[in-house]
Amino acid sequence: MSRRPYIRPVSTTGWWLRDGLYFRYMMRELSSLFIGAFTIFLILGLYRLSQGRAEFEVFTARLLGPAGTAFALLTLIFAIYHTYTWFQVTPKAMPIVLAGKRIPGFVIVAAHWLLFAAVSATVWLLAVIF
Amino acid sequence: MSERTVELEILRYDPDQDQEPYFQTYTVPYHEDWVVLDAINYIKDELDRTLSYRWSCHMAVCGSCGMVINGTPVLSCNTFLRDYPDKIRIEPLRNFPIERDLIVDMDDFISKLTSVKPWVIAREERSVDDGEYLQTPAQLAVFKQYTACINCMLCYSACPQYALNEPFVGPAALALAHRYNLDNRDIGRSAREDVVASNPGIWECSFVGACSEVCPKLVDPAGAIQQAKIASTGDYFLDFLMPWRRK
Numbered sequence: 001m002s003r004r005p006y007i008r009p010v011s012t013t014g015w016w017l018r019d020g021l022y023f024r025y026m027m028r029e030l031s032s033l034f035i036g037a038f039t040i041f042l043i044l045g046l047y048r049l050s051q052g053r054a055e056f057e058v059f060t061a062r063l064l065g066p067a068g069t070a071f072a073l074l075t076l077i078f079a080i081y082h083t084y085t086w087f088q089v090t091p092k093a094m095p096i097v098l099a100g101k102r103i104p105g106f107v108i109v110a111a112h113w114l115l116f117a118a119v120s121a122t123v124w125l126l127a128v129i130f
Numbered sequence: 131m132s133e134r135t136v137e138l139e140i141l142r143y144d145p146d147q148d149q150e151p152y153f154q155t156y157t158v159p160y161h162e163d164w165v166v167l168d169a170i171n172y173i174k175d176e177l178d179r180t181l182s183y184r185w186s187c188h189m190a191v192c193g194s195c196g197m198v199i200n201g202t203p204v205l206s207c208n209t210f211l212r213d214y215p216d217k218i219r220i221e222p223l224r225n226f227p228i229e230r231d232l233i234v235d236m237d238d239f240i241s242k243l244t245s246v247k248p249w250v251i252a253r254e255e256r257s258v259d260d261g262e263y264l265q266t267p268a269q270l271a272v273f274k275q276y277t278a279c280i281n282c283m284l285c286y287s288a289c290p291q292y293a294l295n296e297p298f299v300g301p302a303a304l305a306l307a308h309r310y311n312l313d314n315r316d317i318g319r320s321a322r323e324d325v326v327a328s329n330p331g332i333w334e335c336s337f338v339g340a341c342s343e344v345c346p347k348l349v350d351p352a353g354a355i356q357q358a359k360i361a362s363t364g365d366y367f368l369d370f371l372m373p374w375r376r377k
Contacts, residue, residue, distance in 0.1 A: 002145060003229065006228045025338045091353075095357070097271075
């Protein structure tokens, strides 16, 4: 009898396809690439705006083309997915105890959505005013 | 007579004979009230006494019978045959070296668990004559959930971070560190900090959350780690703003 522990190989590239939970996690991580790219486009847009109206209109026309629209739509889907999954796990990260009782998770999640709606409405209002 | 049977495909590995593990199939009788551990005990008693595995209490308390059943880490003593199809695949816990059949080498987990000093580090030692450390129900409620950990290692088996990055301290050890940090009798937070607040500690957790999904005692290690990250971030900024805060 001798010890000869066997170490099973782990796939460094395919592990996230093995389990639905891992896959959903990777999709949440992947969403950051789209949101990051969207932010770069936004900065690029500001740069074009600084170059003058004509430059900016060429930029927006390109953004409204089929590829730009498809990218924006995909980013929107990923952003919603990211927001939803991130808000769902907030009760784990910030359990709130009030008067000796733990606030139920759904209240914390709902508070995040309310705050999100309030901030969005404020941005929208500012956009309408200016 | 045709009684219902179940096929168990069990990963076998004998370090004296096998170059690598292989699956062996056993046919066992089906019983409505049998858990997978009962079926494995049947194999051991009636079919093949060479099969090796760990178990003790048969009631989800001791934490020894963790296995990967149809891809998910579970305690085989609270996993019923009736919840599975007639073919069940049983492997040892993932992310640990296999010693023999379903038995894994848990040394890495034990050393990580020890490294977070999972015991009460009190302000002053008390002798037995001094009596108990008193604690109110409210003080207990703060960390009670984390005391339920039975060190079954299912969370390590489920954690892709631990699978790909062995130095990661891992879910159960970090959850237990959090448990003692939250305990009002304990002053060991700074003594645990070197391990807990390091990169291989809480900061290499990327919050997949699989640990909390598989935990049979609802400890929620993923939650504990995120809370520890928030506390550690607070420490960082307080130390930055008030360098005299900690000597």
